[in-house]
């Protein structure tokens with residue numbers, strides 16, 4: 001996703017809230033000599049990038065295997081000299097996390113760090129091994145997107161034992177869990193905000209979502225992975241925004257789509273066949289599922305913003321295009337660039353020796369509502 005100047009300015013503004021300063025790393029720091037030849041990061045987050053991702057996966061996995069032998073070298077790198085950073089992503093095959101990963105890669109490599117990305121393949125046991133391998137290799141810092149929020153205690157205990165400064169991203173543990181380790185911080189968004197904004201997008205329509213005028217908003221909810229706090233909060237707060245505004249609601253169906261486009265399409269297709277015109281709103285916890293739902297809506301001969309409303313979250317390029325052409329009611333920017341900048345800034349604070357007190361270990365980047373009126377600012 002290419003960000004407009006305005007959006008970059010907004011991201012920079014939210015960065016200032018962090019009051020973080022870079023610690024001894026400048027763009028002209030010499031990269032560590034062991035830096036593997038990295039491909040230029042892709043700037044598009046489409047699933048079409050899969051082939052390229054595969055190549056990068058293979059390269060990073062090879063690098064990880066070899067890295068045990070290079071452990072001594074890696075361990076001697078320090079932040080000021082570039083440093084060795086291990087990044088664990090819950091699953092490479094996730095549209096939003098691909099955008100996020102590309103942003104992290106560009107920022108970290110631009111600052112002269114040597115960075116290795118590992119694909120957790122949606123398997124916590126696999127990710128635990130990857131974390132242990134990074135620790136054995138002597139990385140200077142870790143950035144971890146946990147596979148399961150429920151694994152937070154174990155991950156935090158592991159990085160604490162090893163004394164590795166760690167930034168958790170995308171899946172937020174509780175404040176109590178993070179308090180166990182003062183060289184740990186979470187950078188992400190408050191998912192309640194995105195849910196509320198989805199509800200507001202529906203409230204902003206001419207009939208506040210009640211297309212058939214029967215006094216209630218009848219919706220289906222296509223949820224992400226229900227273990228994920230983003231899925232839980234978006235599900236809850238999107239509907240709460242409607243009820244808080246005095247709207248009556250009727251949930252026709254709620255199903256997990258695991259953030260996945262194909263599952264979004266299947267769920268919407270089945271529900272459109274089952275509930276037909278009764279469905280007034282399709283809430284999707286993310287854009288990839290919304291794009292799938294849109295395919296089902298169009299196949300069923302329905303028209304978004306006329307006889308049905310559709311909202312997502314993330315502001316993927318594909319969703320921005322659909323918002324611009326009126327095929328999605330709206331989406332919510334999940335600011336991958338802002339979060340990646342925040343994660344790297346927090347990591348550099350940790351490398352500079354900063355510790356975090358309980359209650360101060362979550363750093364949030366704001367979500368932004370995207371409608372046909374402002375979509376051009378994000379394209």
Ligand code: GAL
Pocket residue numbers: 094095096097170171224228230259285286287288313314334
């Ligand atoms: C959410 C995002 C989803 C998915 C998920 C993975 O914040 O909206 O699209 O990437 O994170 O945990």
